Amino acid sequence: MTTVLAAGVFDLLHYGHIRYLEEAKKIGGLKTRLVVIVARDETVRRLKGIDPIIPEDQRRAVIEALKVVDEALLGFEDMDLDRVIQQIKPDIVVVGHDQDTIGAQVEKIKKARELDFRIIQISQFGEDDLNSSSKIKRRIVEGARTRS
């Protein structure tokens, strides 16, 4: 059994998220347990300066409702990746195309703790404008302006 760890905010779930998670699971091979860390509201607020639209419990429940996901957990309040990695003991940590900061943090933890999991960054799928929560939000806001 290979444990693959992925993470994200997943504020407005879209097809790009699912492709990312499916790709993460595929990397682990046939017998893979995909564990997904869903960022806490507090973490999003601190890192992005805005509240997520959907509260953390619902974001977590939606991710765990996906076929491809074996377990979805809320991140620690202080986004302590070190503790997450020690708890999940992943064989592979998959980092999204827009998660460079997380990738660097994971790399640092790996070195500091002399762990031997693999870190794999997944490239973006296509050029689709709707494979991004912020682009979806922009489209909603623009639609409202046009109508008002």
Place this chain on the structure above:
Amino acid sequence: MTTVLAAGVFDLLHYGHIRYLEEAKKIGGLKTRLVVIVARDETVRRLKGIDPIIPEDQRRAVIEALKVVDEALLGFEDMDLDRVIQQIKPDIVVVGHDQDTIGAQVEKIKKARELDFRIIQISQFGEDDLNSSSKIKRRIVEGARTRS
């Protein structure tokens, strides 16, 4: 095997959708195949006067990625429920709390064709503001106004 049919637009997937689909599947009992009809862009445009944010293929793929869903199909271009029902041959048609129009149409088809499936309307879950795509959109728009 009980076939349960559910339908919706599912423009921005949220926890309320998942609760609705889980409830639909539960109604069918242990051996249930849950088939979900996802409304076409053209149908949404005609009925609501606005384009969905997420295109139909992606809305369908996201619904089929849910554990609870066995099959997700795009509706016919003209939302011909009669044809959908003849194709799927449901034992139960589950109608959402906000789908009175669909419920009435299904009832009419059932009578006209003398079919014996059950029609069950599910009540809304809780008072959560975020169990509605339009409320989610409103929150996104309001957030943008506050910041601009």
